[in-house]
Amino acid sequence: MxxxxxxxxxxxxxxxxxxxxxxxxxxxxxxxxxxxxxxxxxxxxxxxxxxxxxxxxxxxxxxxxxxxxxxxSGESLQLDEALLERLGELARQLDTRFPQLQVQFTELLQFPGVLQSRGIDGELLQRxxxxxxxxxxxxxxAAREREGGKLAAVIGERADAVAKIAAEVRTLVPHIRAGQRQKLDARLADLGSALEPGRLEQELVIWLQKLDVDEELDRLDSHLSELRRILRGGKEPVGRRLDFLLQEFNREANTLGSKSVDARTSNAAVELKVLIDQIREQIQNIE
The missing domain is CATH 3.30.230 (Ribosomal Protein S5; domain 2)
Incomplete structure (x- = not known):
């Protein structure tokens, strides 16, 4: 946890x-x-x-x-009972010789050594x-783990949202490619010039490769799997590892945005970055 x-x-x-x-x-x-x-x-x-x-x-x-x-002060005092008993015996012996002598109990307590303050045992206090x-x-x-469980739940929700957006983009990519191919064919047709079919196909493949985001989506899925694995992991500190992982998330979102030629994927890239920032905010609280 x-x-x-x-x-x-x-x-x-x-x-x-x-x-x-x-x-x-x-x-x-x-x-x-x-x-x-x-x-x-x-x-x-x-x-x-x-x-x-x-x-x-x-x-x-x-x-x-x-x-x-x-x-x-009363709890910290201890009585030397043996000394007090001896003093009492002496008082009784002297009573027959000095009948006028009266010894008060409080006076016996004031005799040096009868009452002592208990000293602190340093070794025991340290234990x-x-x-x-x-x-x-x-x-x-235990308090950190309880709060960490709440953070993990919030991060998990954001991760699910990231996964949903990535899946939506993956379904959009073939349609976007087909649409771009149609637009390019239409523009070339408008030129009305005879072009080498092989050269045209070669240039089209190169152009479409530049728009290919499958690799970024695959890496994003891999990062999500790693994120979930860490959240399910043991009790080792994971804050720094998650912070590094979020940098990789952000890199894929930026690349996805830079390759976008469609408003839908551009919006998806923005939403991904918002979610990633929200996850990063929560990770700053993790040990």
Whole structure:
């Protein structure tokens, strides 16, 4: 299935240190260009993040944002229960010797080491960030494929229209040739001059060959077959290949127009170029 270059995906993941969230969005671009915004705790992970994105995406201008929303202060604190138990035992022992001494629980919590802020485990946070990115990329690629399916349907409709016009031109060609032969014979008859039949036939064949568009129509059919094959293909990027193929489409349409001696084939060439331009516009969105 072909993929669009435009997409958006987001995901969130809970960690010991707070909520880790990621967003990835993309627009059209000839190559892969990735812009990153990371929290300070994940700066060291930038090269790995870029490699992971490049392994799943080949084209587009991408913006990846990862945020770490720290947990509340109460959730980030941990209690040294052993130390608190020892302090409580000491308070009970001193109570008999100093009956006037009163120790409040909040005072015990203020003793150094009883309450500690949990530090961030950098290695574990990085693993969480990579897992988050994988989830974002899965949704991102799926979104690209859904949009790519819509693009393929539009391109397929235009391709069918091109095939219909090419078939109509093919049926017109014999009639156009016969008509041109009659016109030429009539003009020669008006000349009233005796011409060598062999030479006349030779010149007529050369002239009709210049008007022959069978080869262009055959190549156009071949390009249509290739276009449909690509649209049915796997998950490899096909945008550049389709762009090159559309150049070949345009070349055949131009040649058909330049060889035309009939208004019907001239109009057909114009309609072909319009359809080809419409296909090219859609292809600019394909990865």
């Amino acid at each position: 072909i993929r669009s270059m435009t997409a958006f995906a987001a995901s969130e993941r809970a960690t010991e240190w707070g909520s880790l969230s990621g967003e990835l969005r993309a627009v059209n671009h000839r190559f892969l260009e990735l812009s990153l915004r990371l929290p300070e705790e994940l700066r060291a992970l930038e090269s790995q993040l870029r490699e992971r994105v490049a392994s799943r995406v080949s084209r587009g201008k991408l913006d990846l944002v990862i945020r770490l929303r720290a947990a509340s 969480e960030a990579m897992a988050l990115l994988d989830a974002v990329l899965d949704d991102f690629v």
